[in-house]
Amino acid sequence: MSTILVTGGTGNLGALVVARLWDRGHEVRVLSRHAPDHPVDLRDGRGLDAAMAGAEVVVHCASSPRGGDGAAARHLVGAARRSGTVTNLVYISIVGVDVVPLGYYRTKLAVERLLEASGLGVTILRTTQFHDLVAQVADTAAKLPVALVPKGVRVQPIAAPEVADRLAELAVPRPAGRVADMGGPQVRTLAELVRVRLVATGRRRRVVEVPLAGKAYAGFRRGGNLAPSHAVGRIGFDEYLRGARG
Template structure:
C-alpha cells in the first residue's frame, strides 16, 4: 500500500482523485487549508505542510487558485517533497498554456517549469477545461437579460471524473514526465454550449456574440487552448448538464 497526498483534496477534481486512490487500497492524505488532520496553507508552507508530506510516497497536486499564489504554493510543496524524499510528484495542468497569453495560464506554465527543475521525479497531465467551469461561467452570464459570449471562441470541455481516473492511474505508476494531453470529446463554439446550457436549465435568454480585444482573446479565438487531435473524453456537455439539472 502506498501513501499518497492529494492537495486540493476537497475540491472538484481532488476529491474524486482521493476517492479513486482509496478505492484502489492506498492510504490517502487530503491536504487543504481547513481539512484536518492535514490542514495546511501551501502559500505559507511551514511545519503543518512538512507533517503532511512526511512519509508520503506520491503527491498529486490538484490545488490551485486563479486569485494568485500558485507559484509560491508549488515552491513550498516541492521543497517539502524534496525534504521528505517523495518519489513521484503528479501535477494537473491546462492544455495550451504556452499558446494563450492569459495571466492564469502564465502562472500554470511557470509552475510546470518549477516542477521540471525541482529534482523530484514528476508527471504532468494537461487537460482542457472541465464541464463545470463552463457551466459556472454561464451561471453568471445568464443572469443578464441578454447572455453574452466571447465571439469566435470555441471550447473543448471534458468530464472531470475522466481526468480524475487518469490522474489516479498516473499516480499509481512510475514518473513519466509530460504525458499525452486530454481533451473533451467535442470542440464546440461557446454560442453552441450556451444554447445547450439554456435548454438544460429551462432559461430563456438571447445569446449574443461579443467581440473582445487583447492577446488572451486572440489566443482563444485561434484555438490555442484546444486539442482536437486528442479528443479522448467521452462525456458530453449535454450529459453533464442533464445530471446537474437533476
C-alpha cells in the same frame, strides 16, 4: 500500496481523486486549508513537512485563479525534497498554457517549469476545460438580460470524473514526465454551449457573441485551448447536463 498526498483534496477535482485512490487501496492524505487531518495552506507551507513525511507520491490539485500558485508550488517542492521519500509529483495543468497568454495560464505554465526544474520525479497532465467551468460561464452570462459571450471562441470541455480517473492512474511511484493531453469528446463554440445550458435550466436569454481585444482572446480564437487530436473524453456537455439535473 503507496502513501499518496493529495493537495486540494477537498476540492471538486481533488475529492474525486481521493475517492479513486482509496478505492485502489492506497493510504491517502488529504491536504487543504479545510482538511480535518492535514489543514495546510500551501501559500505559507506551515504543517506541510509533517503531512509529507513518508509519502511516495504527491498529486497536486490545489490551484486558485486568485493567486498564490507559485508560492504553493515552491513550498511543495521544498517539502518533497526534504522528505527524501517522494518519487513522483503529479500536476494537473491546462491545455494551452504555453500558447494562450492569459494570466492564470501563465501561472500554470510557470508552475510546470518550476516542477520540471526541481530535480524531483514529475508527471504533468494537461486537460481542456471542465464541463462545470463552461456551465459557470453560462450561468454568469445569464445574469444579464442578454447573455454576452466572446465571439468565435471554441471549447472542448471534459468531465472532471474522467480526469480524476486519469490522475489516479498516474499516481504511481514512477514518474512519467509530460503525458499526452486529455481533451473532451467534442469541440463546440462557447456560444452554442451557453445556449444549451440556458435551455437545460429553463432560462430564456438571447445569446450575443461579442468580439474582444487582446492577445489572450486571440489565443482562444486560434484554438490554443483545444486538443482535438486528444479527444479521449467520453462524456459530452449534453450528457453532463443530464447528469447534473439528476
